[in-house]
Amino acid sequence: MDKCEKWGSYELTLNGPSDGNPFIDNNLFATFTHDNFSIKIRGFYDGNGIYKVRYMPELIGTWKVTTESNVEVLSNKTTEFECTSPSEDNHGPVRVSGKTHFAYADGTSYMPFGTTAYAWVFQSNERQKQTLKTLSENKFNKLRMLTFPKNYNYNTIEPDIYPYEGAPKKVSDTFDFNSWSLKPEDIGFDFSKINPTYFQHLENRIKDLDNLGVEADLILFHPYDHWGFARMGEKYDKLYLKYIIARLASYKNIWWSLANEYDLLAMAGQKPLEAWDKLGELVKEEDPSEHLISIHNWYDPPTNKGTRKNWFDYTKPWITHLSVQTDELFFVPQWLEKYQKPVVVDECRYEGNIELGWGDNTAHGMMDCFYRTVLRGGYATHGETYIDKPNTKRSIWWAHGGILYGQSQKRINFFKDLLDNNGFNYVKPMATEGPHWELAVGQSPDDSKIIAYFGANQPEFEQFDFLPKDKKYSAKLIDTWNMTTKDLNIEINNTDMFQLPRSEYQALLLTEKK
Template sequence: MKTCEQWRVFEFTLNGPKSGNPFTDVKLFATFSHNNYAIRVRGFYDGNGVYKVRYMPESTGTWKVKTESNVPELTEKSEYFECVPATENNHGPVRVSGQTHFSYADGTPYLPFGTTAYAWCFQSPERQEKTLQTLKENKFNKIRMLIFPKSYSYNTAQPKVYPYVGKPKKVSAVFDDTTWMVKPEEIGFDFSRFVPEYFQHLERQIKALDELGVQADLILFHPYDSWGFARMGKKFDQLYLQYVIARFASLKNVWWALANEYDLLAAAGQKPLEAWDFIGQTVQAEDPSNHLTSIHNFYDPPRHKDTTKNWYDHSKPWITHLSIQTDNLFLVPKWLEQYNKPVVVDECRYEGNIEFGWGDNTATGMMDSFYRVVLRGGYATHGETYIDKPNTKRSIWWAHGGVLYGESQKRINYFKQLLEDNDFTYVVPIATEGPHWELAAGSSPDKKHILVYFGENQPEFEIFDFLPDKASYSAELIDTWNMHAEHFTEKIDNQHYFHLSRKNYQALLLTKN
């Protein structure tokens, strides 16, 4: 009998027809059953007459898989396999825990510290290897990445392989309101025929990320498109979702992002706003493993007052957590209270020197965003956009991956280690409204440690009146930029002032006496 480790991929492979269009003509499902549990899973065509059905078993013991198909040679095929316990480094997929936090399926805490390299999988093999090496050398444990290629400033090269059979043609910016589809005569690709090699490569790289302990936050759609992939229409959007979910949902480190900047697709004439409910419902229905799912905005309500009506309703059941673009980091507690779901600020500007406001933040600014978001109960994502000259051929991490030229990642690594060393399996935010509105503060779940971040604020005299009554703390003074901690001589409570040297980017790590 075959074996499969808990939370790994069990793959049932069959040979079937090559004629016609196997992606649309052939229907293949399999039921996976264990004790009194059974689930029906969609299969997919992997080219060269090979069909596969995949599933990620979550319970140990004996499982049975049995197929059903409209093709005789694929139907009523069955097999048994034994799901064996997970090994030491396999904690399963990440799930929401305690309403607003995350943990792995086995209960191990997960504190996401993300980064963004949208098109890293479409670069040269050497650059892709550098990307994986850079991730290995840092503490990022989530990466935002695209399934479709991207066409945008500093990222204009054509991919070597396309996801569909065909070749590029210039597409119109106008879609039909009923089908969401570009005009047929403008389609350069056959959206009913996938190129398996394209998705096999993505699959290998998702698995390579898993080996590093990195979650792959897969962006299903995006507006930066010159091929028509954002304008395929409802019918082919659904076919695409069924295909990629059938291929990737058995990989334990997958997250689904319905879109990068979903509202910009409507503004760009690619998808109407009402498309996203259908897309979210389809993902929820197709994924047998219930991976984390989000949707990412372009318009920031505090900055774009006239676009608040386009703000997605994150309370919908297929949305597991918020993925937000904003630089107003004071809103994190509001969203936590409003939606009672984890809040990930996946774009709070990037460290870099390009001409766009979202990509010219300083290293201190990027670091500062992490402290302010995380200590307010959310999670943050890093990005870097340094160029050596306009129209540079050097890789830009945010687009191509490769190597990091900035300085913020070192301080972000230090911050994550500081939290891990002091039992911050997640952060319990501490409200600092009133006279301390400018601070960010949070405690470890056991209340033993509290981290208070000052940022650019430089009080010489301070009193932490937000601390619990009758509690006394010893402290370490943290220089977050220079990544240095030293003993703080004064005891701290909520009744007495203490003295600080005036300096940028300080924090106090309090330990309860």
């Protein structure tokens, strides 16, 4: 009997017809049964007459599989497989834990420390290997990446293969925003004819990430498009979603990011807000493994002006967590309270030197975003946008992956270690009532450790009146930039003032004295 470990990807392969349009004409489902539990899963066509159904089993023991199809040769096939205990490194998919945090399905702690390489799978093999190597050398455990190719500043090279049959009618070496306003007659692809080779390639990269312990935060739609994939219309949007979910949902490291900067797509007229909502519901409905789902904004959060456009209603039941773009980090505690879901600040300005404000942050600024967000109970995502010259052909991590040239990633690694080594399975935010420039403070789940981060502030004297009364703490001074830790010979409590070096980017690690 076949075997598949718990949270592994079980795959049933069948041969069937390759004539006509198998993506449209033929359907395939399989019902997976374990004792009293049973679930019906959509299959997909993988080209060359090959049909597949995949499933990530979560119950150990024997599973029975029975197919149904509108094609006789694919229908009423039965098989069985044995779901075995997961191997040591397999903790299952990441899910929401305790309302506002995450954990692997087996309960192991998971705090997303993400990075961004949108178009890395469309680069040369050598570059893709380089990307995986860079990831293996850093602590990032989530990667934001696109399923469709990308057309944008610094990313104008056409991909080798396309997700659909056809060819682009208009391409250009130089980037122009107007190219996104594609007319129907300029679309050269047949959205009913999916290219399995394209998706096989994407799938292999997702497996590579899983081997490194990196979650694939997969962006299903995005506006950086001059081919038409951003404006396929409801019918083909749904065909695509059903296809990609059938293909990928059995991989435990998948997160669905319905769209990047949906509000730019919305503006361009391709998809109104209601359309996103329906597509989000479809993703939730189609995915048998209940992966995380979110949607990512371009515009700032609404303020008292009240006219910021199209801020998504994150209370929608299909949305598992917030995936936001902002560096107004004082919103994080407010959103945690309001939405009662995890908050991931997936863009808070990348370290880099480009002409665009979201990509000219300093390494200090990028590091600062991680400390301020995470200690307030949210999560942050890194990106890097260094170029040598305008219209550079050099790889830029944010778009192409490759090599990191910056200085923030080391500090982010250091911060991750600091949390991991001090029992922060997640962070309980403290002292979040003040304005956003106040220090950011987080507590370990067992309350025994506290990290207080001062950012670019320079307090030489401090008093931690937010500490619980009657508790005393020893303190280590953390230089977050130089990544050093020094025991301080002081006892810190709720009332007494203490002295620090007058310096920027310091933090204190407090340990309760018992």
